Amino acid sequence: MHRYTLRSSVQVPLPKPDTLSLDLDAALARRTSIPKPVAKPTETLRHIWVVTGPAGCGKSSVASFLAQALELPYIEGDDYHPPENVKKMSDGIPLNDEDRWGWLDTLRQKASEELESGAMGCVVTCSALKRRYRDFIRQVGQAEVGIVVRFVYLRADVELLIQRVKARKNHFMKDDMVRSQFVALEEPDSTEPDVVSVDVSGTLAEVQQDALREVETRMFE
Numbered sequence: 639m640h641r642y643t644l645r646s647s648v649q650v651p652l653p654k655p656d657t658l659s660l661d662l663d664a665a666l667a668r669r670t671s672i673p674k675p676v677a678k679p680t681e682t683l684r685h686i687w688v689v690t691g692p693a694g695c696g697k698s699s700v701a702s703f704l705a706q707a708l709e710l711p712y713i714e715g716d717d718y719h720p721p722e723n724v725k726k727m728s729d730g731i732p733l734n735d736e737d738r739w740g741w742l743d744t745l746r747q748k749a750s751e752e753l754e755s756g757a758m759g760c761v762v763t764c765s766a767l768k769r770r771y772r773d774f775i776r777q778v779g780q781a782e783v784g785i786v787v788r789f790v791y792l793r794a795d796v797e798l799l800i801q802r803v804k805a806r807k808n809h810f811m812k813d814d815m816v817r818s819q820f821v822a823l824e825e826p827d828s829t830e831p832d833v834v835s836v837d838v839s840g841t842l843a844e845v846q847q848d849a850l851r852e853v854e855t856r857m858f859e
């Protein structure tokens with residue numbers, strides 16, 4: 639488990655009145671034995687980790703793992719689509735920009751709310767297929783000091799994701815939608831340095847560990 643805290647939680651027990659000593663040496667020794675918290679400037683940063691990529695790339699499977707490992711709240715993007723979007727996707731019709739803006743806005747609001755209510759960060763799933771969608775989510779970090787938005791892009795080829803979505807049960811998004819996701823996709827490149835890219839062709843356990851390693855590396859940058 640990994641925790642990152644805003645302030646040092648070092649607890650120094652106060653001596654009870656009857657054990658107070660007037661011996662100066664002992665008092666000094668006691669003082670110098672108190673560990674001083676080491677303040678890292680980045681400890682005040684709180685991250686919104688947005689796990690992105692086309693349908694079937696493993697957003698939910700990886701993000702829920704990250705949230706658990708990092709002890710952060712988890713926001714499942716698919717839970718916040720309005721019914722019209724779910725109906726459209728269930729009918730095999732890809733969403734367009736207009737369908738997505740309200741949903742993206744809801745997700746970034748939910749993420750901000752988690753931080754406002756005291757969370758040290760949160761993990762969100764959102765396909766965020768296009769650069770402008772990612773830029774829209776980035777605005778949360780630009781609006782407030784101490785909040786950092788970072789993206790984990792789960793990278794795979796289309797055929798692999800068709801297979802994975804085909805095998806997935808009980809989801810409104812079916813495999814016939816995967817190609818349209820790749821048509822819409824604008825893969826992040828080096829012009830988006832806040833994106834970490836993780837190859838998802840390995841087993842789920844491998845991908846989860848790779849993603850966690852990448853996130854941990856950047857947590858205190």
Ligand SMILES: Nc1ncnc2c1ncn2[C@@H]1O[C@H](COP(=O)(O)OP(=O)(O)O)[C@@H](O)[C@H]1O
Binds near residue numbers: 692693694842
């Ligand atoms: N690395 C992986 N290897 C094998 N199966 C995977 C892997 N990642 C995810 N899956 C499976 O693929 C399906 C899609 O994963 P999911 O997490 O729902 O993706 P997304 O949320 O991006 O649509 C699920 O059935 C999941 O169990």
Ligand SMILES: O=C(O)[C@H](O)[C@@H](O)[C@H](O)[C@H](O)COP(=O)(O)O
Binds near residue numbers: 733
């Ligand atoms: O689990 C999935 O299959 C995907 O997450 C899927 O539900 C969809 O990608 C998005 O929720 C929104 O749709 P767009 O990707 O078209 O924006």
